[in-house]
Amino acid sequence: MYSTPTLLINKSKVERNINRMLEKVKRSSVIFRPHFKTHQSAEIGEIFRQKGVDQITVSSVSMARYFADHGWEDITIAFPVNLQEVDKIDMLSGKVNLNLLVDSIFSTKQLARSLTNKAGIFIEIDNGYHRSGLLPEQIPEIDEIIHLAENSKMLDFKGFLTHAGNTYSAKGKQEILSIMDDAASTLTELKEKYIDRFPLIITSYGDTPSCSIADDLSAFDEIKPGNFVYYDVMQYHIGSCQLDDIAVVVACPVVSVYPERNEIIIYGGAVHLSKEFIAADNDFKLFGYVVNLTEDGWSEPIPGTYVSSISQEHGIVKISETFITKFKPGNMLGVLPIHSCLTADLLRENYIII
Amino acid sequence: MYSTPTLLINKSKVERNINRMLEKVKRSSVIFRPHFKTHQSAEIGEIFRQKGVDQITVSSVSMARYFADHGWEDITIAFPVNLQEVDKIDMLSGKVNLNLLVDSIFSTKQLARSLTNKAGIFIEIDNGYHRSGLLPEQIPEIDEIIHLAENSKMLDFKGFLTHAGNTYSAKGKQEILSIMDDAASTLTELKEKYIDRFPLIITSYGDTPSCSIADDLSAFDEIKPGNFVYYDVMQYHIGSCQLDDIAVVVACPVVSVYPERNEIIIYGGAVHLSKEFIAADNDFKLFGYVVNLTEDGWSEPIPGTYVSSISQEHGIVKISETFITKFKPGNMLGVLPIHSCLTADLLRENYIII
Numbered sequence: 001m002y003s004t005p006t007l008l009i010n011k012s013k014v015e016r017n018i019n020r021m022l023e024k025v026k027r028s029s030v031i032f033r034p035h036f037k038t039h040q041s042a043e044i045g046e047i048f049r050q051k052g053v054d055q056i057t058v059s060s061v062s063m064a065r066y067f068a069d070h071g072w073e074d075i076t077i078a079f080p081v082n083l084q085e086v087d088k089i090d091m092l093s094g095k096v097n098l099n100l101l102v103d104s105i106f107s108t109k110q111l112a113r114s115l116t117n118k119a120g121i122f123i124e125i126d127n128g129y130h131r132s133g134l135l136p137e138q139i140p141e142i143d144e145i146i147h148l149a150e151n152s153k154m155l156d157f158k159g160f161l162t163h164a165g166n167t168y169s170a171k172g173k174q175e176i177l178s179i180m181d182d183a184a185s186t187l188t189e190l191k192e193k194y195i196d197r198f199p200l201i202i203t204s205y206g207d208t209p210s211c212s213i214a215d216d217l218s219a220f221d222e223i224k225p226g227n228f229v230y231y232d233v234m235q236y237h238i239g240s241c242q243l244d245d246i247a248v249v250v251a252c253p254v255v256s257v258y259p260e261r262n263e264i265i266i267y268g269g270a271v272h273l274s275k276e277f278i279a280a281d282n283d284f285k286l287f288g289y290v291v292n293l294t295e296d297g298w299s300e301p302i303p304g305t306y307v308s309s310i311s312q313e314h315g316i317v318k319i320s321e322t323f324i325t326k327f328k329p330g331n332m333l334g335v336l337p338i339h340s341c342l343t344a345d346l347l348r349e350n351y352i353i354i
Numbered sequence: 355m356y357s358t359p360t361l362l363i364n365k366s367k368v369e370r371n372i373n374r375m376l377e378k379v380k381r382s383s384v385i386f387r388p389h390f391k392t393h394q395s396a397e398i399g400e401i402f403r404q405k406g407v408d409q410i411t412v413s414s415v416s417m418a419r420y421f422a423d424h425g426w427e428d429i430t431i432a433f434p435v436n437l438q439e440v441d442k443i444d445m446l447s448g449k450v451n452l453n454l455l456v457d458s459i460f461s462t463k464q465l466a467r468s469l470t471n472k473a474g475i476f477i478e479i480d481n482g483y484h485r486s487g488l489l490p491e492q493i494p495e496i497d498e499i500i501h502l503a504e505n506s507k508m509l510d511f512k513g514f515l516t517h518a519g520n521t522y523s524a525k526g527k528q529e530i531l532s533i534m535d536d537a538a539s540t541l542t543e544l545k546e547k548y549i550d551r552f553p554l555i556i557t558s559y560g561d562t563p564s565c566s567i568a569d570d571l572s573a574f575d576e577i578k579p580g581n582f583v584y585y586d587v588m589q590y591h592i593g594s595c596q597l598d599d600i601a602v603v604v605a606c607p608v609v610s611v612y613p614e615r616n617e618i619i620i621y622g623g624a625v626h627l628s629k630e631f632i633a634a635d636n637d638f639k640l641f642g643y644v645v646n647l648t649e650d651g652w653s654e655p656i657p658g659t660y661v662s663s664i665s666q667e668h669g670i671v672k673i674s675e676t677f678i679t680k681f682k683p684g685n686m687l688g689v690l691p692i693h694s695c696l697t698a699d700l701l702r703e704n705y706i707i708i
Contacts, residue, residue, distance in 0.1 A: 002438075003436070003438035003439045003442070004414070004415075004416065004436070004438070004439065037666060037667075059666060059667045060358070060621075060667060061358075062358065079609070079621070079667055079668070080609040080610045080619060080683070081609065081683075082357070082358070082607050082609055082621050083607070083609075083683050083684030084356075084357035084358070084607045084621075084684060084686070085357045085358065085607075088357070103610050104610055104611070104683055106611075106682055106683050107609075107610070107683045107684075110683070110684065130615065130617075131619065131663075131665065131668055131670060132609070132610050132619045132668060135614075165665065253436050253437070253438040253439075255433070255434040255435065255436055255437075255461075255486070256434045256457050256458055256461070256486050257458070257460075260489075261484065263484075265434060265485065265486045267414075267433070267436050267438075270628065270630075270696055271696065271699050274624065274628070274629055275628055275629040275630050275696070276624075276629050309485075311485065311519065312391060312413060312695055312696065312699070313391075313413045313414060313433055314433070314485055314486065316485060328460055329434070329435075329437050329458055329460050329461045329464070330437030330438060330461075330464065332438070341666055342624055342625065342629070342666065345625045345666070346700075
């Protein structure tokens, strides 16, 4: 079935995760535009489509082309527009409804000059994460971008978008909800400022932690979480999901067992799992929890057992005396990944849906 | 030429790095079996071949097959044998001279039972790195493995191999050289113990830091460094190379410029650079130095400019007031990677040799 590190995707967990988010979306009456950068898979995309989803978010032009080739016709590239790819963007926006993200006058001008096909543009707002986006108080810049869009036949101003990546480092659910409330106020205020001139503009909000934790998402017009489809150990630590919600595991061959130091070496390293880890005091590093693979999935984490270090192809698993005797070279075990987006990206060609 | 994050490989630096190692190899009269896991590229392999290299190291069966398909006929898989791939290994060892790595009686027994074609085996010794390998004092296990090989028509005992990965965390050149000396003593002692029964066995030693720093490698029979072909910021910090020796850079489009916080956002994130970083006090994290791209390569690092944070596709560059004005969205800049093996793996399909 598999003899090298392979991403096992549990379809029933994927469906459960999507259903849970869909119910919340319906209850909140918001547009659901899930981010497909987590799975990057047409096959997983089909599961969404069967549930009625027809608008998606991606993070690169190549991802947009891939999903366009698989029949998706309404795509937002939620990444500051890469002017180096303007020709590819223009070709794509001739085929599908494409929304772009801008956060500078300069890029908007270049787009207005270069595009020959219509594209939507969202203005990205930086509401405290300080990655990309204009600050909410940069009204002159926002005004100018909107003015450029208004005067361009090719740019259709769609609204305001933010990604609250700062929820990932929030301390607890209350802080996550407060980050979300703050984003809602900011985006709504901006929307209200321009709604008379642009009656169709919307607010668009992302990130799995807040969309998972909040009961009600109706403060936004659109949500675009991505990670929730798989979840991972990081999301479990943030409080977005239960361990049982994690829908992916990396099946790894055991290649050596060291009872004298309670460690196992697996074939499963940075090129499979990514180097993402969770750190704690005393130099403790967690690169993934370890589970037993079963006939139709996997077990709960084996107590006290985790990936403590990785190099390019090796993973070191710390495991107690009680459990180490159950493993021999040639066995398989499973690793619940720290960051499923990166793991799924690395194993894009090595996955099985179970 | 390129519009998305692309690995630029400077051929003349690659050649210089290989030549320098080759001179040392010749001076030291050791076998040179470079590790190809760093570049994983048949094209870069050809540069080695043109210089007379015909023995290589890889870290997976799939890499071994790839290079076998490109005409390499003497390959060591320097990773504890993955019993899940025994059939693939057996097919491959019917075609090329293949050496495997074992560190357990269990795996050796399974190999002896399963192989129908001859393969060499190295016993991996753990000389302090504590990843894989038998401890030098585990003589009963070593004896038993050799005994199994002796009684198998398919297993040819080749000698002792160690990877001194602990050089990566060594504090200075003296400590690296002392780790190397210690490995030389250990491997030589083991070799001498068995040389009468197996007159052809050798000692095989790896890792770029020690092979770069030591003037003389003659304490070993064979060396198998890999990273030196490209080097990277980590190797520069260890002291293995000069910044100018780093032979790869990731060309990244600038997508946004924020003069108010002296930061630039590039299209270049964890799926291009990997999440490897160098940490220092005060939460300082370094994900890569930033250079200007020139017509035929790249500049020295721009003073005070570096990648301080990355997410899946975004990189945040910290840059001083003096230099930020030189960048606009749509420009390209270069990032010297922290760990070129992981970066090259991620950009295996997006590279240009310049």
